[in-house]
Amino acid sequence: MIEFKVGDKVSQSKCFSYEEVQQFSILSDDENPIHYDKDYAKKTIFKKPINQGFLSASLIGGLLGSKLPGEGTVYLSQSLFFKKPIYVNEFVKAEIEIISINLDKRIIRFCTVCYNEAGDIAIEGEALVTVIKLHD
Amino acid sequence: MIEFKVGDKVSQSKCFSYEEVQQFSILSDDENPIHYDKDYAKKTIFKKPINQGFLSASLIGGLLGSKLPGEGTVYLSQSLFFKKPIYVNEFVKAEIEIISINLDKRIIRFCTVCYNEAGDIAIEGEALVTVIKLHD
Numbered sequence: 001m002i003e004f005k006v007g008d009k010v011s012q013s014k015c016f017s018y019e020e021v022q023q024f025s026i027l028s029d030d031e032n033p034i035h036y037d038k039d040y041a042k043k044t045i046f047k048k049p050i051n052q053g054f055l056s057a058s059l060i061g062g063l064l065g066s067k068l069p070g071e072g073t074v075y076l077s078q079s080l081f082f083k084k085p086i087y088v089n090e091f092v093k094a095e096i097e098i099i100s101i102n103l104d105k106r107i108i109r110f111c112t113v114c115y116n117e118a119g120d121i122a123i124e125g126e127a128l129v130t131v132i133k134l135h136d
Numbered sequence: 137m138i139e140f141k142v143g144d145k146v147s148q149s150k151c152f153s154y155e156e157v158q159q160f161s162i163l164s165d166d167e168n169p170i171h172y173d174k175d176y177a178k179k180t181i182f183k184k185p186i187n188q189g190f191l192s193a194s195l196i197g198g199l200l201g202s203k204l205p206g207e208g209t210v211y212l213s214q215s216l217f218f219k220k221p222i223y224v225n226e227f228v229k230a231e232i233e234i235i236s237i238n239l240d241k242r243i244i245r246f247c248t249v250c251y252n253e254a255g256d257i258a259i260e261g262e263a264l265v266t267v268i269k270l271h272d
Contacts, residue, residue: 012165020163027156028194029148032201032209045268053211054197058164058190065168065188073168075189080214132181 004108009097010067012059016051021088024055035088050085051092057123059094060112064129068096069108072131076107079125090117096127106130140244145233146203148195152187157224160191171224186221187228193259195230196248200265204232205244208267212243215261226253232263242266 016024022036033040034050041049057080065073086092093115100109107130114123152160158172169176170186177185193216201209222228229251236245243266250259 014165023159024163027160027191028198029150030198030201052197054190054194061188061190062164062166065166075218077218078216082211082213
């Protein structure tokens with residue numbers, strides 16, 4: 001844990017395509033047409049198809065598991081507050097930042113945010129992870 | 137909101153295959169080999185590849201968006217506490233149950249749980265949603 005410090009942060013941007021959002025609807029058994037049916041979406045208050053919340057937020061899991069802390073990360077908890085929609089085919093930027101480290105309990109607390117293409121906070125929350133020695 | 141009541145619940149079971157877990161690693165830019173590399177996983181304390189937390193939990197989003205409340209659901213928040221790993225190619229059962237309804241604020245609170253194949257709680261948390269009239 002000594003290699004990490006409060007304030008360390010990493011981010012990842014991605015534009016989820018219609019194909020990827022549809023792929024995720026199938027993966028998660030989500031039949032809600034708001035994610036993939038443009039004609040349906042046009043008649044709703046959103047006007048355009050929106051990403052599944054978990055798809056946008058999955059970038060947070062990707063950052064934790066492969067960038068910071070990376071190898072050996074064990075996810076303990078995640079909170080997600082959905083503030084604004086993220087539209088299909090628009091960029092989402094996920095950013096995670098260490099806000100505290102408990103050396104005794106070996107727990108790292110992160111502030112986790114997803115920004116929409118306009119730069120507004122679309123999803124915010126916190127993650128708790130521990131880092132273990134994965135290999136025997 | 138009147139059509140819903142405390143105690144209403146729905147569930148969904150799914151066995152995520154290696155191909156689906158790998159697909160989700162690509163979707164979420166997650167390079168952690170624990171999800172798809174059997175040889176790597178064998179040398180870790182997990183012994184076998186494990187699902188991404190967000191992939192298992194995505195079944196909760198699918199249930200909310202397409203079953204209960206279904207159409208018009210707007211996700212407000214979700215908490216996730218990861219208790220046990222869920223292994224690739226094993227069944228996960230997601231279950232959501234209404235635990236309170238605030239008619240004034242039009243907010244429904246759900247208890248959300250994912251069970252692993254052994255029937256143990258692997259992920260637990262709560263979801264808050266509102267239900268809106270989607271069409272103008």
